[in-house]
Amino acid sequence: MRAMAHSETLSPAPALSPLAPPPRLALDRIALFLDFDGTLAEIVPTPDEARLDAALGLTLARLSERLDGRLAILSGRDVKTLARLTGLPGLPMAGVHGLERRRAGGRLQRPAPAGGMEGARMRLNDLVAREPGLLLEDKGLSLALHYRGAPGLASVAHSRARLVAEQFGLALQTGKMVIELRQPGADKGMALNAFMAEPPFAGALPWMLGDDDTDESAFAAAVAAGGGAVRIGPARAGTAATHGLADVPQVARWLEELAR
CATH class of the missing domain: 3.30.70.1020 (Trehalose-6-phosphate phosphatase related protein; domain 2)
Structure with a gap:
């Protein structure tokens, strides 16, 4: 094999093409699942600094009503914190990557902490x-x-x-x-599937929005169920997402258009 000359350099990896933005969806057919940090709220230096824009909170409330309750937050944060940060304590939510789940009727499912x-x-x-x-x-x-x-x-x-x-x-x-x-035993994909097995989500097509590796299981679950997945931020090799949006402001605009 010929040795590489000192003047030769390795070619940079080709840039990934951005995913197409999601279409305007028919609200009578879908269920919407949303990550929080990096999707609905900007990433901040410390977790306590996160804030949901008040206008976006109103949009979420309006969307939930138009979807007949088929809107849920899936986050790494715990459900109690999510309720406080969103100002929407009645929304179905899955916290701690699916370990906690507050069902549409308000019942909270939460296992006992692991022994370790x-x-x-x-x-x-x-x-x-x-x-x-x-x-x-x-x-x-x-x-x-x-x-x-x-x-x-x-x-x-x-x-x-x-x-x-x-x-x-x-x-x-x-x-x-x-x-x-x-503790092992849950992820966001499992939480999405659990919601989709219950009213009011059952029978709809799930769409998941998220920005991080922790959302990939939910992306895959949504796509497998006939819906779609929207990755927020730069394109990423190997993602299960079908569509993309650049940042939190784009997410807010897309959700606002849906809610009109």
Whole structure:
């Protein structure tokens, strides 16, 4: 094999073509599932800073009414926090990546915390105390280790979180500058399918909007059920999404058009 000359350089990988924007959908035929952070609200330095624009909150309320209740939030956040952030406590919601689920009738399904959660919590609190810039978000059923405030600690956060997850038998979930330890047994795709098996969602075509790897299971579930999936942000190789929107403002405009 010929050795590469010093003057030769590797060609950059070809840019991915952006996904086409979603069409205007017939509201009498669909169910709508929405991620929160990065989809309905901008990504912010710390979880407590997230805000839902008031106009978008009104749009969601209007859309839910027009969809006869077939609108749900699927998020990594817990249901209690989602209700506070959206100002829409009556919406069906799945929290902690599907571990919690508030059904359309208002009943909350939530498993008991896994046995290893307390030990993992102690280990990760010790890590955060030693490494300024790391932040631990405790959701009860999961522990999210954020390194947005210290990007240089990404490898430390991932390696330590992986060791703790293995030690205490927890599932590992990666996201945008966050790594999350949670008890196994659920994901957003499973939550979407659970909603679709119940009124008022049953019989509709599901559409899922999300921005992160944690949404991929719900993308796949929506497409498999005959609906569609919209990835928010730059194109990504290997996504199950069928359509794309650039950012949170584009999501807000698209939802507003649907609600008219």
